[in-house]
Structure formats: C-alpha cells, structure tokens
Amino acid sequence: MILPVHGRKLSEQDWLPIIDTLLQGQNIVLTTHENSDGDGLGSEVALAGVLKALGKEVAIVNPTEVPPNYTFLKQEGNITLFNNKDEEAIQEVVLADVLVLLDANLRERMGSLRAHVEYARELGSMKIACIDHHLEPEDFADVMVCENYASSTGELVYDLIIALEEHAGKPLFTPQIASALYTAVMTDTGSFRFPKTTPYVYRLAGDLVEKGADASLIYDLVYNSLTPQALKLLGYALSGITYYDNETISWLFISQDMLKATGSKLFDTDLIVKYLLSVPSVQVAILMVEMQDGRTKASFRSRGPLYVNQLAKKYGGGGHMNAAGCLFPFSSERAQKVLLDDIREFLENQEVLL
Template sequence: MILPEYGRTLNAEEWSPVIDELIEGQHIVLTTHENSDGDGLGSEVALALLLKLLGKEVSIVNPTEVPPNYRFLTHLYPISLFDDRDEDAIQALSLCDVVVLLDANLRDRMGSLWPHVSFSKELGSLKIVCVDHHLEPDDFTDVMVCENYASSTGELIYDLIYAFQKRLGRELFTPQIAEALYVSVMTDTGSFRFPKTSPYVYRLAGDLVSKGANASDIYDKIYNSLTCQALKLLGAALSAITVLDDGVISWLFISQDMLKATGSKLFDTDLIIQYLLSVPTVQIAVLMVEMQDGRTKASFRSRGNIYVNQLAKKYGGGGHMNAAGCLFQFSSDRAQKVLLEDLRAFLKTASSQVEGVNNEQA
C-alpha cells in the first residue's frame, strides 16, 4: 500500500505485531515520558481516539501534568495525572491488558508509572508496547517499533493508522485524530524547520489538514498562549544567558529561586532553549534547570555533526543526535561544574572527528 501520493510504501508487516496486541487487548493504558511535550501528548490522544473508535476501553495516564499550552488536547480526550499514592489509579493500571509507551524508549522515562507497570507484568499477562523515534532503546517491551528516521512519534502513529485501515478495510481518520497528529508532527519538527522534515513530512501535514486539522489554530494555541509567569521567566532567562569559549557554547542555568520569583513552573522552561541556539557561532546550547528535589535537568541542542545524544547518554539520558537531555542525580552546583568540563572535552573530540572526516573526503 502506498501512502496517499507520497511515494513511500507502508510497511504493514512492521506494524502487524502492534496491531495484534491492540486488537487483542480490551483495557488499554497509554502513557508518555515525564515532562510531556506535543509529540508525546498528540500521539497519545490520536491513538486513544482511534482505539475508542474500535470499541476499546482506553485511558491516558501520564507521570507528570500536561503543560498549559497543550491542555486543549484534553478536550479531545481526557488525560490523567498518575499518583502513586492513589489506590484506584494503581488498581486501574494493574487491571489493564496493554500499556503503550509513546515517544520514549527507556523504561525510566515512565517515571512513577514504571514500578507499577513492571510489577503488574510480573504478576499477570500485561503486555507492554512501545512506539518511538529516538535512538538506543531499552529492552523492556513485548513489542516495539522504534524508527529513528521518523521526524516524530506522531509520524509513526500516522503510519500505524494507515496500517490499521489496511487490516480492517475501513476509514479510521477523523478530524480530531488529524488535529492531535498535527500537534505531534508540527511541534517535534520545530514547526517544520528541523533536519528530519522531509518532503514526506510536508505531504503528511497536508494530508492531516485535508482530514480536518486547522494548522493556524493549532499553532496559535501552542505558541501564542504563554502565561504571564512564563513571559516573566523568559525575560529573566534571556538576561542570564552566558556565551562561552568564543561564542561556541551558550549556557543557561535556571534555579528554583528564579522559578519562584517569576511564579513559573518547570514546563515553562521548554520554549527557552531555542533562544540559546539562535547565535550563529554557537555549536552547543545547554539549558540546566534545578528541580524541586535538588536534582538538575539538562537539555542539549547542537548544530551539524555535534551529536549531543552521546553526551546525554553519559549521564543516563538520551534523545536525538542534535537534541537530547538527561537528569543529574546530584546538586546543581556540582552538575554545572561537571558538565562544563565534560562539555568542553566532548566538543573538542567532536570537532576533531569532524575535521578528520573532512580531511578524508578532501
């Protein structure tokens, strides 16, 4: 089967194990990584709407709350925040047939859900399915489709729905599903700016618009809905950015004091990192955020052949080659010192490797 006018063949065989598990299961829980983003949330909502259409009992249960600019998605399908002290939530998780993790391929990214999912799997017949597009997955699932060629997990869910249609012989896309998937693809491609925005992705987006997604409305809801607190944080953050090493590294640390002074929350930091890479000379941008429990979250962005997922991996994190992150298990003071030293060494090694490749090609 050729996807509509796109010239890319649908690999229905790849999706067959996923479809088998979702058809066999009746009580299905969908989840995504901690500190959810548009790709994870949009993919969850789209898949939940599809499964509901097929008569399944579906719940979306996430380890952290939905950021304000994505809460319009909850009008398409309800999203619950998991509380590991809530016996009803734990029981619901233990009674489901299938858990589907979207937009993450590491068990720890499930946060507080993972111990309960793992325990339920050991006790019964729970199946774990994962659909993702990041590098280097954990081996913890019964079925996994992890394709790092994809621009987003939403792109893969789009393919999955076409595979479902081929299996069942019926139209399954609705305007609501199209809207949720457009959120996924648009946000994870940086509004169609990032390198993995292939001609296929543009055509996919056009197909979703033709199926009912309102592109301008979705963009407005996500990017023109900053709270006053987030705006204050952005102002404070921009004045605190440091550019180091002759403009090669841009660096920003956001403390708990800064969050409290502006009345902002962790998810208000998500849009800030794009500003750190806006200086043309910068090769690596680093955003560090002090967590309430004393740990430190780090997000990395890079240009070209500077593969920051390798840097994140060193600290137990991961992600894409040019966009990755990790969580330091120690104080922010120590995290900043350790990371800056490692970052400089990493950048020196990466630059040498790129120079070596260029010399070989010459």
C-alpha cells in the same frame, strides 16, 4: 503513497506485532514520558481515538501534568495525571491488558508510573508496547517499533493508523485524530524546520489538514498560549545567558528561586532552550534547571553533526542527535562543573570547525 526521502515507511506487515497486541487487549493504557510534549501528547490522543473506535476501553495516564499550551489535547483525550495518591489512575494501570509507551524508549522515562507498570507486568496480566523515534532504545517491551528515521512519533502513529485501517477494512481518521497528529508532527519538527522534515512529512501534514486539522488554530494554541508566569521566567532567564569559548557554547541555569519568584513551573523552561542557539557561533547549548529534590535537569541542543545525545547518554539520558537531555543525581553546582569540561572535550573529539 510515495516513500520518505530517507528511511522507510512501515507496512501493515511491519506493524502487525503492534496491531495484534492492541487488538488482543481490551483494557488499554497509553502513556508518554515525564514532562510531556506535543509529540507524545498528540500521539496518545490520536491513538486513543482510534482504539476507542475499534471498541477498546482506553485510558491515557501520564506521569506528569500537561503543559498549559497543550490543554486542548488534554480536554480532547481525557488525560489523567498519575500520582501515587490517585487510586483510580493506579487501578487503570494495574488492570490494563496492554500499556503503550509513546515517544520514549527507556523505562525510566515513565517516572512514577514505572513501578506500577512493572508490578502489573510481573503479575503476568499486561503486555507492554512501545512506539518511538529516538536513538538507542532499551529492550524492555514485548513489542516495539522504534524507528529513528521518523521525524516524530506522530509520523509513526500516522502510519500505524493507516495500517489499522487496512487491517480493519474501514476508515479511522477523524478531524480530532488528525488535529492531534498534526500537533505531534508540527511540534517535533520545529514547525517543519528540522532536518528530518522530509517531503513525505509535508505530504503527511497536508493529508492531516485535508482530514480536518486546522493548522493555523493548532499553531496558535501551541505557540501563542503562554502564561504570564512563563513570560516572566523568560525575561529573567534570557538576561542570565553565559557564553564560553568564543561564544561556541551557550549556558543557562534556572534555579528553584527563579521558578518561585516568577510563579512558573518546570514545563515553562521548555520554551527557553530554543533561544540558546540564536547566536550563529553557538555549536552547543545547555539549559540546566534545579529540581525541587536537589537533582539537576539538563537539556542539550546542537548544530550540525554534533550528537549531543551521546553527551546525555553518558549521564543516563538520551534523545535526538541535536536535542537531548538527562537528569543529574546531584546538585547544580557540581553538575555545572562536571559538564562544562565534558562539553569542551566533546567538541574537541568531534573535530568541529569552530
């Protein structure tokens, strides 16, 4: 197989620590980050299908609910929403031999699941594996593959499945697994538009279609399945966009009152952030969302060589070069005041030609 234009394709040998960990365990739990997306969900569902084919007991337990446009993956993967009142979900985690965190490389991204995972690990009965493609991973897992050259975690899981096929000596892809991985790669490449969409990624996508993924149907399910509440929120929100510094910074704040007035939920805000970069002069876009507990969720987007993950990291967050986020432990009013000054300083330090 032809190698990616940049980075590298991992070999079976590179995957061996992950493969050994997965094959040595019998009860395996897969999870992803809070406010799950297509990459995390698709990667979970695909890997779950493969592990079940290898005779493993597999559960997908996530810290937050699945957004409506990904419910087709939930049905395929039997995804359980974790919460501290769900004894069945707690038991799945505590009794697991292996927990695999996908599409996140920080412990805190597991949200409410984290305390139970750390408790199980302290008992000495669980190993943690991590598969991710974001920058600056935290050293917390027993085995980790975190390669930021990859377009998506789905790309890495695709390579892992190929390595597992070589290791097991039998085919493991099914149309359902191909569809889940196509969802992962499509969504995290912005429908194959983002810079890390290498020729290898296009070939990978073509291979998944050959294996049974219906590209048109998946696109329709993901992008044309919005709720009326989400569309109402979009209408409210777009009228409130503010621009600063000769329209190089775009800014939008969504309050709890707006969410309640439209009947929308936190995951409905994810569709809005892409509009903040629609104006060509905008270099950095910020979406801030007031949380129920008084904290403030911030999402950053940027153009070109602007590492907004460094902004997010300053506040305990992280992400990609051009797409990152964090959670402020204080009110939106304070967060907005602090952040605007920091963004201006950030742009000055980057010496961007505005």
